[in-house]
Amino acid sequence: MKKSIEIVGLPIVCISEGKEAGEVKSLVINPEKGTVDFLTVEHAEWQVSVKAIPFKKIVGIGEYAVTIESENSIIDLNEIPIANQLVNKRIKINDTRVMTRKGQLLGEANEFFVDDDSGAILGIQVGQKEKQVVIESADVLTFGKDILVVKEDVHYYTAPEQLEEEPEELAEETPEALEGVVEESPALTPAEPPSASVLSFSNGYSSQPMDEIKEKQLQLLEGKRILKDIYTKSGHILVKKDSLLSAEAIRHAQEEGPGIIVELSMNVEM
Template identity: 30%
Template sequence: MKKSVEILGLPIISITEGRELGVSKTLLIDAKNGTVAAITIEDADWYRGVKLIPYESVIAIGDDAVTITNSENILTLDAAGDYEALLDENIRIIDTKAITKSGTIQGKVTELYIGDDGKIEKCEITAPDGTTSDIATDQISIFGKQVTVIDPTGEKKNNVMPSAPEAPKAAPAQPEAPKAEAAPKAEEAPKAAEPAKAEEAPKADAPKEEAKPEPKKEAPKAAPAPKAEPKKEAPKADAAKQAAADKASEERHRRFLLGKKAARDIKMDNGIVIVEAGQDITEEVLQKAKLANKFIELSMNVQ
């Protein structure tokens, strides 16, 4: 998962041509589906019009570059008919007001978190007092051009305080118990006859049966504890997805490079040659390049 700021400004590298094709400029948002549809780029011919890369054509987004297969993955405005409507909408999300359906402004959207598949995972919202919080996309109903609308789930969380006064309505139920204790009036009856005392015994038993619901109050206390534990596993799942994505990206690079020839000598930092120009790239060469942190350099110098 990447922040938008970690994607914008990165060079676009063609791994088959070994050259830089431009720099990532903006994210083209598909607001309806909550995804990044493409990345617009800026190159030496920027004055000729918009150019973009469909997000599905991106091989990987690293710390230093965005890699694609070749320059054919870049679309001009004439060839980007499927994206024309999104370009017209020009929804950026960042800097829009975050507001609930009830009309409460939560702050301003200051950052987006993008998954490996291009899905917007969550938004960072900065409140007027400067504090920040993250809102998951399943809590957002609309990504608009000026406003991002938080769905009813977010409203319920904000309305916890107003709903609290309803609790006292249930409180009178407890005072009703003493009404059953009207039995003391019956104590006057025993002055007339002892049989009334016998009738009092079952009345005393009745409240005991009513007291049985008390154990039910204890059962819910134990239930919430185990439910909270699975939440801790979420980071592990995110880490596993990231690891799987990194492994898949590396595997694609490896398959692409195998059988190609090096365009120039690739050397370790200490001067030892990993592969000479014109030599075939083998598994052994890939392993050496990886250990020497020369994998990207090798990828950009093949023929």
């Protein structure tokens, strides 16, 4: 299993020629399959066309290089329509918002984990202020250009290594059992149920949890640049495009109701 950041920038080494053939520029995601299908190649002499390596042509992804059998494994994207289509979709995971299909904003994806044998995306690391959790890729409904949409009953892991464990074992683990794992990795904290750890826009909570949710909304959105004019229910402008969100504006949006705060959260520069 590799982080995307551990792959991008690696030299590409041709085994049969014994030479470097550029370096990995980006990972091309197939949103329908939830896989990395190609690695695009950066090379100083290739300025006109975009070239890529099909993931199935990769021999190995090591700490210092990506290896392929020969330079013949590198293709011109103009010659492979499906590869060109995937590149043009510009699907990314890092720096996208993660939201459930019912409008709960979980946070922002900042890393993802790839099976270095098959190219399958195993999980998504999501930042929630100072907390990091990992969501299994099986819980992702849509790999979108701007937003990742996930199931309501999303599974949280506290460390990427847990993705490799049996699902039955993960289901049996209690929060108390996970505390030991977290102590070994201080940067990560125990995962919590979605109702306590995500930004919710529904009205089915008691006053205390809702106060906590509103505070999380405030922490996530304050200081972010708004990408479009946001209006109140009565048609008055709430926040102007390109302005930075203040705590007062966010509070006002919360008072306007779930619909306004959802619109606000989906139109900020993350």
